[in-house]
Amino acid sequence: MMPAAMTPSATSDDVKRANARYHDLAAATYDAKWGIVYDARAERQTVGKLRRALGGSGQGFKHALEVGAGTGYFTLNLLRAGVIEEAVATDISSGMLDEMQSSAAELGLEVETVCAQASDLPFPDGSFDLVFGHAVLHHLPDLRAAFDELARVLRPGGMLAFCGEPSHHGDRLAAVPKRAALLAAPAWRRLLRAPPRRHGAVDGRGHRGCASEEDSLERIVDVHAFRPGDLARHARRVGLTDVLVSGEDLAASWFGWANRTLESTAAPDELPRLWYQFAYRGYLTLQRLDRVMLEPRLPAAVFYNLLLSARKPA
């Protein structure tokens, strides 16, 4: 999920079609790839993110809408945690919503899923107490139309909250650990006795050197990285108040980028389990450091992820 500028030749419809197709293709392996689970830790994580976005407020919400809900990471964990009572989840990819419905069935949760674009929400005005999303705004080519819709379907007094949006500076700063990791990769592979990855990706039919459909779509699907002011302006333009933009994940995301870059240079499946345990635990430890030391002190713009919240005037 690396944000890139919208390619000059891609129209808004191209980006939407690419997103639907890319996420349909990704749906079956999405949870495994991003470590999405439904347990007490994931509940704490999603509740923590939502509360941070809302500036610490811990209230519950009766009727909530998630936009770009994917396989359900936020909606299903927030339902389990009891922070939202009833959920409607939309996405442009029916494949992602199918995955969400099967997880919801396994968890014994009820969620209404609707295949819809963020810029055209099929709900009456003022339908929801909370409209939220995670890692979705940066995929939307028509943010103005999307914010018009988000504000329209919020009830007066309702809250908007978005988390996990890539920041402009954070995205550029992420190049530093990636470059450092590439330099360190040969020594790191020797240390772990991991053979190098052979050049040229293998496509879906097993041909080395042919880009897979997912690889080609990946260049189109991410269209924004935000400055805090960009997000705040979108919210204010549609009449929302109490606008708050904050940042999260700095040390943790540097560590994560460095590790993913190192891993990309080694033969897949040849890395010891211990390495993955180290990477996972290290990430969680640094995330705690970010929360306690860095997030209260540094400006939102330097963090990798931005969070936005705002209220619809009553």
Ligand SMILES: C[S@@+](CC[C@H](N)C(=O)[O-])C[C@H]1O[C@@H](n2cnc3c(N)ncnc32)[C@H](O)[C@@H]1O
């Ligand atoms: C990075 S995934 C995040 C999914 C989920 N929110 C999560 O955190 O796991 C982005 C999601 O946004 C959806 N999406 C992309 N463009 C969209 C659009 N124009 N309208 C609605 N959803 C969209 C994708 O299909 C995908 O499920």
